[in-house]
Amino acid sequence: MKKLRRIIFALLLTVIFLFMVTPGISLAAEREGKFYLILINYLSLEDLQNSKLTNINKMIENGGLGLMNTNTAGSRSAENTYSTLGSGTRALGTDYGGFAYNREETVSLSSNLSPLPAGDIYNVISNQDKKGEVIHLALPKIVLANQQLTNKVKTAALGTSLKNAGIRVGVFGNSDSFARSRPASLLAIDEQGQVAKGVVDSSINMKDKAFPFGFHTDYDKLKNEVVKNHDKVDFFVIETGDNSRLEDYKTFLTSERYNQLKELTLNRIDGFLGALSNNIDWQKDRVMLVSPTPSSKASTFNNLVTPLIYAGNSIHPGVLTSSSTRRQGIVAITDITPTVLSFWGIKQDPEIVGRPVFSQTAHNVFQQVKQLNQNLIINYTHRPPVLKTFVILQIIYILLTAFSVYFLKSHRVLQPLQKLIVLFLIMPPVILAYSIFRVESLALTLIYFALIVALIYLVISKANISFYYKVAFLSLSTSAAILIDTVLGSPLTINSPLGYDAMNGARYYGIGNEFAGILEGSTIIGTAALYQELSKHRRILLPVFLAYFAFMTYVSYAPGFGADAGGLITAVIALGFFSLRLMDKRVSRRELLYLLLLTLLLLGLGAFIDMTFNSLHGSHIGQAFSLLVQGNYAEIGNIIYRKIAMNIKLMNYSIWTKVLLASLAALGVLLYKPVGFFKQLTDSVPNMKKGFEAIFVASLVGFLVNDSGIVQAATTFIYLIFPLLYLSLQDKLNRPW
Structure with a gap:
């Protein structure tokens, strides 16, 4: 027992010394460049097995491909997945997640009420100046819903962090169908529910009697709006929209017709990517193609992950991973916000639980990710x-x-x-x-x-x-x-x-x-x-x-x-x-008592090593102790509460x-x-x-x-x-x- 006491005493001195000399965790150097986050909802890996998608395939060839876990704080609805993407932790979007409008767009809150400009309604709801071109009218409702969760959610964490760091944000496109739906705004709005730049109204669509709901995204105008705002926006959130419309309309379509429209939609999106790529500086900029929500067809087969493509500055060809998963080919939905923030070296808030996505060199990337997808389905089943x-x-x-x-x-x-x-x-x-x-x-x-x-x-x-x-x-x-x-x-x-x-x-x-x-x-x-x-x-x-x-x-x-x-x-x-x-x-x-003291010392020693020497790719243990060292006892309390719950x-x-x-x-x-x-x-x-x-x-x-x-x-x-x-x-x- 004397030997044990000596060992514990030596460990205690070591841990105290190490925490006294713990260096600060430095942030990544700031980069010049743009970040394009392009949303193609309800996409599966199987959809990408099409040689005609030349621009998407080129992104995969020159960048990283992986699968994204799509779990949220509720069901895997588009509102919840988009909200989770923008919060950096599992979150809810509620039925009002897509309640975003251009400032001058007219909105009727009820069938017996006259339409009013969205900006006027926003003033009533928030009592804030309407400075942004895009405003979200249901942010208070979403915040309230997330306050009921066991995990702490900072709604609009991504947009708020970017704005506070001086990064200019814009959102373009919509997924309107039975009603106006713009959940992509949840990745761009700040804590006031505003986005400085953007076009989300119906002007970004064009009439098409042969497509669900009688219209589809006007990809030429979408591209032109992005290009027009090139010098005004640093972070672009781009909603392609049509795949969401097609998913919503699926009940009324035969399988054959659905597949025809799906191919047409993906070809149009691929063409848009090709046109936009001419205005992207691939040496400075980064492009991430994200599918937030699994389709109903994929979910039927227990395929609840979606493809993620990441290319551009410093992204080497290979498979994607992150420190959240430590597994080649798969990342967490909560990793997208940290990835965007890390591009500009912005420190993430403690409520954001994900870690930045990066690529690892691999051969036969598509086949490797496809096999991983199949294994995940079998395991889940x-x-x-x-x-x-x-x-x-x-x-x-x-x-x-x-x-x-x-x-x-x-x-x-x-x-x-x-x-x-x-x-x-x-x-x-x-x-x-x-x-x-x-x-x-x-x-x-x-x-x-x-x-x-x-x-x-x-x-x-x-x-x-x-x-x-x-x-x-x-x-x-x-x-x-x-x-x-x-x-x-x-x-x-x-x-x-x-x-x-x-x-x-x-x-x-x-x-x-x-x-x-x-x-x-x-x-x-x-x-x-x-x-x-x-x-x-x-x-x-x-x-x-x-x-x-x-x-x-x-x-x-x-x-x-x-x-x-x-x-x-x-x-x-x-x-x-x-x-x-x-x-x-x-x-x-x-x-x-000695055993308990030894336990605490070993916990501290392991966490110190993780947070000091592996700060960028460390485990959840190092992250938790980092909060403790920073004095963020409220978040430590939240972690304990979540575990008890x-x-x-x-x-x-x-x-x-x-x-x-x-x-x-x-x-x-x-x-x-x-x-x-x-x-x-x-x-x-x-x-x-x-x-x-x-x-x-x-x-x-x-x-x-x-x-x-x-x-x-x-x-x-x-x-x-x-x-x-x-x-x-x-x-x-x-x-x-």
């Missing part, structure tokens, strides 16, 4: 049924076994139940390796899964080794596989149903809560089982396992690997508790809550039957009992410190309840341990 099956099987088995332990004595029932327990220790590593045998067909994949589990089960069953060796082998193999996969960049985790889902975008890298729980539980019970069999060699085993625990803790937290702050807290406290118990030491309040939500709706409750119910049964069961554990399998205690601690801490704590607690508990049920059945069968 397979994940719910696989997890639901896994959890339901656990619940059925746990409750059935608990009932049998309490009420039954028949060996014919108890013995088969006991033999099946090892299946639940086989399933987690097979789910980790899911992508190795996964095919597009869910049914066929599940057959492969069942065959692989059955084959491993047969091999393990035939092995002439004790139950403890089986537990040690399966658990430590699982632990090692997760760590190796994490160090290698998580190639298995990102395609596993127990990994994170890039379509929903809750997490893109590191160790997610599901596998964090499995990692901690499997490490502890595997160690306990091996200790139980090899207790005579504890002097050799102890330093080996302590080293392994340290390595696991490092990988779990290191921003370049696991990037899991909750995982670090859980690992240090639970593994520290377990280590002390393996050394036959009582864990008093003083020892727990997420845990409460998952407790109410997650299927993992049910399996954890089933496990706790079974644990309650074992307190009473078999009689004296837990007391016998202390005498017969003391090291296993120490493992059970440590797993309980890990589950409790994991539940308290993670935003999806219920999930981590449930997966950790797998390695407590199933071995414990095995031992209870063994006791019931009156076999020696």
